[in-house]
Amino acid sequence: MKSARRNDIDWLRVISIALLLIYHIAIVFQPWAMFVGFIKSEKSVEELWVPMTMLNVWRIPILFFVSGMGLFFAMRKRNWKQLIGERTQRILLPFVFGFLAIAPLHMFIFQKFYNLPLGYYPHAGHLWFLGNIFVYVLLFLPVFYILKHRGNKRLKNILDKVMSNPVGPLLISIFFMLEAVLVNPQIYSLYAETWHGFFLGALAFFFGYLFVYSGNNFWRTVKKWKWGYLTLALILYIIRYFEFNTEAPGYLMALESNCWIFGIFGLVHHYMNRPSKLLNYLSQAAYPVYIIHMFVLYLGALLILPVKIDPLMQFFAITVFTFAGCYLLYGLLIRRIWFIRPFFGLKKKKSNKTRQVSVSQEPIVQK
Template sequence: MTTDRRYDIDWLRVIAIGLLLIYHIAIIFQPWAMFIGFIRSNETLELLWQPMTMLNVWRIPLLFYVSGMGLFFAMKKRNWKALLLERSKRILLPFVFGFFAITTLHMFVFQKYYNMPLNYYPDSGHLWFLGNIFVYVLLLSPLFFYLKKHDNGKFRKALSKVMSYAIGPLFISVFFMLEVGLVKPQIFEIYAKTWHGFFIGFLAFLFGFLFVYSGKSFWQTVKKWKWLYIGIATILFIIRFTGLESISNMYLMSIESNCWIFGVFGLGYHYLNKPSNLLSYLSKAVYPVYILHMFVLYLGALFILPLHINPWLQFIAITVFTFVVCFIIYEFMLRRINILKPLFGLKWNYRNTNKLRSNQVTKKAETL
């Protein structure tokens, strides 16, 4: 199995979370924001939503693809027991903690903004994604370990062969179209806490693993044909954006979603597969930032929306506030306080803790 570090996948994860933050901030300035539990600005920016309609069919599936790929690399030095323990610490613990302690914070801010009685509402909130991922790990680990054991089997060779053609990656869109036909979602872009979100995430997670498992053929294909995939996605987006109801439907949106993602994978593999100090920092920060961002975003809205300034300036100010405050919390609290690290998916540095304790004992002995 491939064991080389894939910096482009790390970059795509960072970029996808960054786009998620901007997407959530854009919702504040839409007239329907309150219907999905967001603070709503009195001044709407419906023009802002136009680029978001391009993002919203592939931003979440991309994260599930990347998560499946991440599991491939997590398995390379772990048996099934070690993997489940590691995923429990990395995903389940932050999910449970966030369910009871993090999502409630932004609900308090929501209630404060609208002068509602303050009530405690534990909920998965935006962390529903983590719950889904952990379930996928439990369901798919037996299959993935079987495939790992038969690394040179006929299935991998056949998969690698299929993925060497431009049509190969596109073929999997059939499964996503079947999901649309069976689940029949009312709105394609509603993923959170829906069966549509669960099954589309399941498929993306599964194929994300399989793409890395297939070897270099998939990556060479998306690198070679990236502009073809982006071109197809652009055409399908124009059809959807212009409201050609007789042509546009969720089956085509499934194809559009995957074409955007394959184009992004091709661009990432071509331009981003190299190490950097910035990536090393951001790849560690992005997970706790994701966990925190809704609370900070709502806090920014609480302070900035009442200001009598242009709504575009409000959008920019909330965006800057969200990113800056999230990274300040990460840098000066989560990164430095060991007891908080596992609650936000960070590794607890046991060696440094033990070394610090040892130094304290030594200093104490010297003073005696």
Template sequence: MTTDRRYDIDWLRVIAIGLLLIYHIAIVFQPWALFIGFIKSDNSVESLWTPMTMLNVWRIPLLFYVSGMGVYFAMKKRSWKKLITERTKRILLPFLFGFVAITPLQMFIFQKFYNMPLSYYPGSSHLWFLGNIFIYVLLLSPLFFYLKKYKNGKFRKAISKIMSYAMGPVSISVFFMLEVVFVKPQLFELYAQTWHGFFMGFLAFIFGFLLMYSGNSFWQTVLKWKWLYIGIAAVLYTIRFTEYEGISNMYLTSLESNCWIFGIFGFGFQYLNKPSALLSYLSQAAYPVYIIHMFVLYAGAFIFLPLSLPPIIKFLGITLFTFLACFYLYEFILRRVNIIRPFFGLKWKQKVKQEFEDKSTIKKDLLNIKSTNTNM
């Protein structure tokens, strides 16, 4: 397995989480927001939903793909025991903490906004994604480590060969179509805490790993054919929002979803696979921001929605507030207070330990110098 870091995958994770924030803010301005537990604006901006509907068929699947790819890289220097231990600390701990401490905050704001009796409501909310990922790691680790053991076997060579053809990546969509056949979701984009979301994520997670496992052929293919995939996705998206929408169905949406993702992978591989100081910062910030963004968003809605402003200005105000507040919370609290870092998916800083070791080394050096001078 290659040991090279893939900066484009890091960038795509950051971008996907940034888009997720905007997507959730847009829900506040839809007439059905209250039905899925969001604070709702009295004045809707339904035009926001046209681009959001393009976004919502691939934003979550993309994150599952990227998470599977992340496990591929995590396995390079870890045994299965170390992988489970690391994922328990990085995924399960923030999920459980968020369940009991973060989501109740957004429910508290929701209750205040609607003048409801204040009650403690723990729950998974948007953190359902983390719960799914941890289950996938537990279920699939035996398979992944088996494949790692036989990384030069016939199976890997077969996948690599398939992925070298333009329609190779697209063929993955058949499995997502079968998921639609068996699960029969109400809506394709209804992922949170549904069997559709679980099995769709399971497939994307597996294929995220397998695409990295297959080698470079997949990346060369999506690089070469990225415009084809984007073109297919754009046509299918257009069909969903024209007079031809009657011929659209969730099987075609499965194909559209994957074509968007493969096109994005191609553009990311071409333009984003390079290190930068900004990426280094944002890749660390993305996960904690994902964990806290919902209660921050609700706080922004609590502040801006009662104001006498045009709804689009309220949308922009909540968006700016959410991004800035998440930044300040991350920069000045989450990343600096060592004791809370693990609860937000950040590694425990070794700074204190290192400073102690440095001081001990300096003290020893001074004693050695003093001893040397005494003996002279």
């Protein structure tokens, strides 16, 4: 047995957050942007929303899955008191700080853009995700510690066997489909601060943990059947797009979401499960970038939208501004100033002799 990092899970987190940034930038160019609190371009680029409708059913659930996997790794070296303390520092502290100091910033920029009276009020904004994650940690920790310390080996073997079949991972979609039927969200992809987002996130977090707990067969299965899952997801998306104008019944969207996610798990596990210096940097930056990206995005919109250029060029310009601005702030300030680091989920100090563990995972022992 050897100790190794799961680089594919780090990549999943990095890629998912990058796609989230692009998704949010695309909203600026939709005619309904102001209804969800975004700065709106005078000229819409509704064509951008076609690929976004493919993305919107899995962009948030995949992060909840990965967060559940991260808890499995974090539990390997910590008792329950240590884990709650560590998650309080890494999740709750950034959430509270962001609630008070980060999320209000993009509202200031929104007010400035529309010449509204400037006013401050603390709110979660896009950081609702962190609040949910912390609640899930407290909610599921007793169950996960029972599995860790008193878990039935037979149960683990059954899970591993079930996950060795390509239908196995899809069986968990039944729970997501039931959630969609029972909660019946008006818009399936509206996750932020809704009961639908809370329950769906809880399911994804729980099963993310179980996928890693069950053994290696899950990863072998999604790797082998990745194209099958993606093909099924594409078929379901085509049906959703042409038959339901992108908003199909929730149970179909839940199944489509998981098919995309399992296919992406397989792709990344197959092609990207290897270390690199770039990944080391990006995996550390992903969490702070997620925290600050909205006010950087809004600042980019404030500066670029008044420029008289093609709206598609504005989209690309805001995209470049957002990514560059976030990584510059991370590299020049957040990463370097020791007393700022904890507010963005980073450890106070980073040793050059030891490899710092990312927020998403701890070292895992593999067979």
